[in-house]
Amino acid sequence: MKRWIIVLVIPCLMYGGEVVSVVGDVKAFVGQKWVALNKGSTLASGTKVMSGVKSEDQIKSPNGIITIKPMTLVTYEEKTTTEGTETTVGLKNSIVEVKYTKPPKGKAEFRVQTPKGTASVRGTEERVSYSVVEGMRLTVISGHVEVVGRQLLAGQELGVNPQGNVWDNTRRLSGMVHLGGDIQGEETVQNIRDIVSELLGEGLSLEDIANLLSDPQKL
């Protein structure tokens, strides 16, 4: 029985991130105490990281780079299975910036979790802030992001205030999608794909575009 348990657990081994740069005072909670992080330090899954005033660091994970801005408290989690890698950044205060890098093989999931919502990072660069006084705010720097059931594109923002109300600035995208009305019936899917790709400046998959256009609530 024990042997079977070991066999089942091996594919779910927990790995960690690597600190690639540190400015100022950045600490990790390891072994019931806070220890200073330096370039080259590794973080086990589930480690809390706190950056001080005017301090910043970058963590490299298999799915991308996480930049931890000043006065930010996060929990870094990483899980590798036979199917791929899941990276989750639990943000408790201030700001993180994440840049996704597609791994050479396997599935990759990259999430930023706050008490007010979770953003799934997909081929993108984004900035997420959270505080109990402001709630959550997400800004897409490039690519697209799915957050609280909505799709956001570069330059767009979405937030959830402390009362739980969702706001966004996605009018610009809605306007762009209305241009789709100009396409005549005989236009092929490829034409639509080209037009949407050009508008969005991204090589989105058909599935992504269909997902964007099928549900106005996501825009």
Next chain:
Amino acid sequence: MKGYMIGLLIGIPLVMWTITGEEIATLIEQETVTVENAVYLVESLERPQISRGDIKWGKYSPLKRDARLTAGKLAKILIQAGYGEGGWMYFLTGWERYAFLSLREAGLFDGSYVADQPLSGAEMVGVCSKLQK
């Protein structure tokens, strides 16, 4: 020798008091915080190496250092530290209420807050981290 020992005992805590990420993480977890916690954090925003001994507390009078922090008190501390304009009513009265209204207008506090609302450590750090962006 005795003098060195006394100097060392006084000196060590002063050096240790320089704010760290660890201290901020501890503040985030606290349900209640004091005026002293807020002044120390606000003063550290521009000078992270500052110790409590270097702070000119008179600048924040008549706030009591051990008083529980409220939104109004934090607003007054921020204005006294130079992080916002208090407006002419604050200039005339020096009341926390007007300090708070000015900073709420500036977007530092959410509309759901009121001046005499006690703040938790997470709320205090949340407001101060907006100033670091």
